Amino acid sequence: MKPLDIAIAGCGVAGLACAALLRQQGARVVVYDRLETPRPLGSGIILQPVGLHVLDAIGAGAAIRDLGAPIERLYGLSGERVVLDVRYKARGRRAPCGLGVHRGALFQVLYDAALAGGAEIAGGRDIVAAHDGRLEFAGGARSARFDLVIDALGVRSPLSRLPQAPLPFGALWASLDWAGKFDPAALEQRYVAARKMAGVLPIGRLKGEGRQQAAFFWSLKHVDRQAWSAAPLDAWKDEVRSLWPATEPLLKQIRSHDDLVFASYAHRTMREPVSRHCAHVGDSWHCASPQLGQGANMALLDAFALARALETQSNLDAALGEYARMRLWHIRLYQAASWMFTPAYQSDSATIAWLRDFIVAPLSRVPLAPALLAALVAGEIGAPLGAIGSVTS
Numbered sequence: 001m002k003p004l005d006i007a008i009a010g011c012g013v014a015g016l017a018c019a020a021l022l023r024q025q026g027a028r029v030v031v032y033d034r035l036e037t038p039r040p041l042g043s044g045i046i047l048q049p050v051g052l053h054v055l056d057a058i059g060a061g062a063a064i065r066d067l068g069a070p071i072e073r074l075y076g077l078s079g080e081r082v083v084l085d086v087r088y089k090a091r092g093r094r095a096p097c098g099l100g101v102h103r104g105a106l107f108q109v110l111y112d113a114a115l116a117g118g119a120e121i122a123g124g125r126d127i128v129a130a131h132d133g134r135l136e137f138a139g140g141a142r143s144a145r146f147d148l149v150i151d152a153l154g155v156r157s158p159l160s161r162l163p164q165a166p167l168p169f170g171a172l173w174a175s176l177d178w179a180g181k182f183d184p185a186a187l188e189q190r191y192v193a194a195r196k197m198a199g200v201l202p203i204g205r206l207k208g209e210g211r212q213q214a215a216f217f218w219s220l221k222h223v224d225r226q227a228w229s230a231a232p233l234d235a236w237k238d239e240v241r242s243l244w245p246a247t248e249p250l251l252k253q254i255r256s257h258d259d260l261v262f263a264s265y266a267h268r269t270m271r272e273p274v275s276r277h278c279a280h281v282g283d284s285w286h287c288a289s290p291q292l293g294q295g296a297n298m299a300l301l302d303a304f305a306l307a308r309a310l311e312t313q314s315n316l317d318a319a320l321g322e323y324a325r326m327r328l329w330h331i332r333l334y335q336a337a338s339w340m341f342t343p344a345y346q347s348d349s350a351t352i353a354w355l356r357d358f359i360v361a362p363l364s365r366v367p368l369a370p371a372l373l374a375a376l377v378a379g380e381i382g383a384p385l386g387a388i389g390s391v392t393s
């Protein structure tokens, strides 16, 4: 194919990864975002080995490893009982681990890679629709015509028009200075059944800063959000302390309700990720709760697959079909797994929590189960890199 003119709608993880990869292939790329100066929202995430593989292909792997915190283990206690214990090394002594990162750090390395590659970034454009290779902006203006529009507008994309009902539970998040006695190489969580959950994730540091940070999160239902905001902060802190006293040095850093951001989650998958002149990537195609820690990694894999398909196929229609084929099974598998696992960590069901603690947790220790669970968390079930034609050594 001749070099394509591509509009990327959305300057998030998926959009920036597409921009960096497609510029490497010689496409002309313009990234549009509603924010005047695009920036990340939210706290920390875990980059899984599959996502790190894509960042290596972009040329941003070393930069993000320098900023992030290696994660070797996911560990959760319900009372005294260990109900979550996944070790990445269960896949093999040399198997790669996860990386806890500040969203700002991930955004920065992707933004730097896209800009260094020569992508054009156009901020302050609120996209409302796309027709026939053109984007339509709020106020009625339209973009020039492109060979392809990539919809990377995230969970509320007006281009994918997925129904908008959020999951009943979301979470309060904060990025805090690393403090206290936590495992610096683990995501740690504490639960009361599945109705309460607190978590601490090491997320390394932001570019240009020395201080190491932790993402702290607290599960909260949408319907309880107003009551939480209206109640004194100290009452909530007492509740967290009684579940997990070690969080005290983190709680001290939270001085008002505004220091915590509420994130809502949704679970949806768009049936067809491609249409004429348009491909959907990342959350605009599929979104899930973050319990399996896959969303950003899925977005990176989508970008990698789309770039690979455009590079190897002889025309645009064939490339879009190939892109959907490369990603379909992995996405179906992980959307199903996320659907199954989410209520075990965020729901009012005492039965599901009991099954998690007394059936699933013991089963997860029988031979082969630890390696399988580690592969699930690492994003490797369904061999997504093999489907894209790129295998790890």
Ligand SMILES: Cc1cc2nc3c(=O)[nH]c(=O)nc-3n(C[C@H](O)[C@H](O)[C@H](O)COP(=O)(O)OP(=O)(O)OC[C@H]3O[C@@H](n4cnc5c(N)ncnc54)[C@H](O)[C@@H]3O)c2cc1C
Pocket (backbone or CB within 6 Å): 009, 010, 011, 012, 013, 014, 015, 032, 033, 034, 035, 038, 039, 042, 044, 045, 046, 047, 125, 126, 127, 128, 152, 153, 154, 155, 156, 157, 158, 171, 173, 263, 264, 281, 282, 283, 284, 290, 292, 293, 294, 295, 296, 297, 298, 299
């Ligand atoms: C609290 C929380 C924790 C998470 N933890 C993890 C984790 O541990 N691991 C993991 O892999 N994933 C995690 N995820 C999921 C992950 O963050 C998302 O899957 C990922 O950010 C999706 O990337 P995206 O590029 O598709 O969308 P986004 O990153 O949301 O980017 C969308 C972009 O589009 C822009 N935009 C949106 N609408 C418009 C419009 N109308 N016009 C113009 N611009 C627009 C936005 O400004 C933004 O820049 C978590 C998510 C949440 C909420």
